[in-house]
Amino acid sequence: MSVGEESLRKEQVTIGLLGLGTVGRGVYRVLCDNGALITRRLGVPLEIKKILVRDLQKDRGLYIPPSLLTTNPSEVLDDPEIDIIVEVMGGMEPTLSYVLQGLRNGKSVITANKDMVAAYGRELFAAAQRTQRDFLFEASVAGGIPIIRVLKECLVANYIQELIGIVNGTTNYILSKMTLAKVDFAQALAEAQALGYAEQDPTNDIDGFDAARKMAILGSIAFNSRISLEDVYVEGIRNIKPADIQYAAELGYVIKLLGIAKNTPDGVDVRVHPALLPCTHPLAAVNDVFNAVFVKGDAVGEAMFFGRGAGELPTASAVVADIVYAARNLIHNVPGMLSCTCFEDRHLRPIEAVPNKYYLRLVVLDRPGVLAQIAFIFGEHEVSLASVIQKSAAEGKAEIVLVTHRVAEGNLRRALKLIGELPVVDAICSVIRVEGEED
Ligand code: NAP
Ligand code: HSE
Numbered sequence: 282m283s284v285g286e287e288s289l290r291k292e293q294v295t296i297g298l299l300g301l302g303t304v305g306r307g308v309y310r311v312l313c314d315n316g317a318l319i320t321r322r323l324g325v326p327l328e329i330k331k332i333l334v335r336d337l338q339k340d341r342g343l344y345i346p347p348s349l350l351t352t353n354p355s356e357v358l359d360d361p362e363i364d365i366i367v368e369v370m371g372g373m374e375p376t377l378s379y380v381l382q383g384l385r386n387g388k389s390v391i392t393a394n395k396d397m398v399a400a401y402g403r404e405l406f407a408a409a410q411r412t413q414r415d416f417l418f419e420a421s422v423a424g425g426i427p428i429i430r431v432l433k434e435c436l437v438a439n440y441i442q443e444l445i446g447i448v449n450g451t452t453n454y455i456l457s458k459m460t461l462a463k464v465d466f467a468q469a470l471a472e473a474q475a476l477g478y479a480e481q482d483p484t485n486d487i488d489g490f491d492a493a494r495k496m497a498i499l500g501s502i503a504f505n506s507r508i509s510l511e512d513v514y515v516e517g518i519r520n521i522k523p524a525d526i527q528y529a530a531e532l533g534y535v536i537k538l539l540g541i542a543k544n545t546p547d548g549v550d551v552r553v554h555p556a557l558l559p560c561t562h563p564l565a566a567v568n569d570v571f572n573a574v575f576v577k578g579d580a581v582g583e584a585m586f587f588g589r590g591a592g593e594l595p596t597a598s599a600v601v602a603d604i605v606y607a608a609r610n611l612i613h614n615v616p617g618m619l620s621c622t623c624f625e626d627r628h629l630r631p632i633e634a635v636p637n638k639y640y641l642r643l644v645v646l647d648r649p650g651v652l653a654q655i656a657f658i659f660g661e662h663e664v665s666l667a668s669v670i671q672k673s674a675a676e677g678k679a680e681i682v683l684v685t686h687r688v689a690e691g692n693l694r695r696a697l698k699l700i701g702e703l704p705v706v707d708a709i710c711s712v713i714r715v716e717g718e719e720d
Pocket of ligand 1: 304371394424590596
């Protein structure tokens with residue numbers, strides 16, 4: 282045996298799956314269908330030994346040898362022959378306990394579970410560190426788009442200045458439908474549910490929580506500083522009206538639900554909210570259920586990563602890539618290499634301090650002097666207006682659209698509180714940030 286061959290002792294790498302739902306089935310399919318290619322690329326075969334499920338009798342839509350299935354977690358977690366555990370069960374418990382047990386038992390762990398990673402990343406990395414195994418979670422953000430490894434490895438030379446993502450396919454589908462098919466929110470949501478994109482209780486997606494978890498993960502990696510879910514400012518898309526989409530288009534913008542992570546001398550801010558994005562921005566053309574992440578690094582400049590953020594095979598593509606990465610480390614006897622990268626403790630910039638441009642839609646009384654009252658309050662709060670357009674007038678009321686210059690959010694909020702109390706103001710219908718353009 283030559284020196285090079287000495288370390289390549291393993292004849293196969295053995296895998297245990299926790300879960301065989303949408304993603305688990307995808308992983309099984311990819312490992313079967315592309316197994317020969319993956320074996321040649323890796324050097325040894327990957328072998329699935331056991332799969333934990335709840336229901337042994339369930340029709341899974343593909344043939345799985347019954348001997349592979351178990352309802353006993355110990356047959357996966359405690360089997361000394363299993364090298365890598367692939368957690369595609371979802372949820373928080375018992376999943377977290379299973380994953381920690383697997384790590385304690387010296388197994389590398391791959392997960393697609395953004396909820397668990399966003400909430401317990403620190404504990405999971407610490408557990409992986411103790412046994413020097415890999416804990417990898419590429420599929421937890423933006424499904425098939427390999428953005429985590431890109432940030433950790435391919436862009437490692439860069440200070441990341443900002444990262445803007447469309448990281449929720451359901452909301453991107455709904456906003457794309459509202460924009461392109463000119464339907465309202467309720468109709469677009471119903472279509473997303475009929476197509477299986479949105480769940481019956483769509484809160485997680487449409488109120489921005491799914492994207493917030495993904496942005497907590499991406500922000501932590503981009504800025505090397507732990508961003509917890511509570512650190513992420515979140516607004517969803519329930520209140521976006523067809524009128525806003527139409528007026529935004531007239532002004533040269535599209536409305537998208539964006540995940541935004543910015544690194545500034547005043548601190549980092551990570552947020553999820555709808556925003557007007559210039560039609561010329563690369564993310565503006567990302568429609569339907571597609572995801573994309575736009576990154577600015579000080580060396581690379583602008584880079585964008587685009588693809589499917591969910592689904593059986595795209596998500597499995599990312600999971601299997603993690604399996605192969607961890608398997609390589611095991612074959613070559615290398616301890617887990619992509620460990621926790623949160624070595625800083627960056628100050629978080631509160632949303633009130635974040636400067637933005639704003640799109641505002643108000644209904645006011647249609648009479649002389651109304652705009653002067655509004656402009657006066659804005660002036661007192663250092664809110665400078667870039668444009669004011671009267672859209673419609675009927676029954677003594679006018680709908681006006683204003684776009685501001687950049688101003689700290691706290692100033693805008695204080696001004697809008699006073700403006701909302703003016704007797705001449707009927708309603709402040711929409712306040713939407715404008716993103717993706719220079720001052
Ligand atoms: P899913 O279709 O609901 O599948 C979950 C699987 O886990 C099922 O096979 C289920 O068993 C099994 N399971 C759940 N709880 C269990 C328990 N306590 N004991 C044993 N087995 C249990 O879920 P999924 O859509 O594949 O998602 C899995 C994970 O991937 C989640 O964390 C999700 O956020 C993430 N993810 C999903 C997508 C996507 O496109 N679906 C994309 C990116 C990330 P039974 O089949 O017997 O019920
Ligand atoms: N529900 C998510 C989305 C997919 O709509 O993008 C899983 O993360």
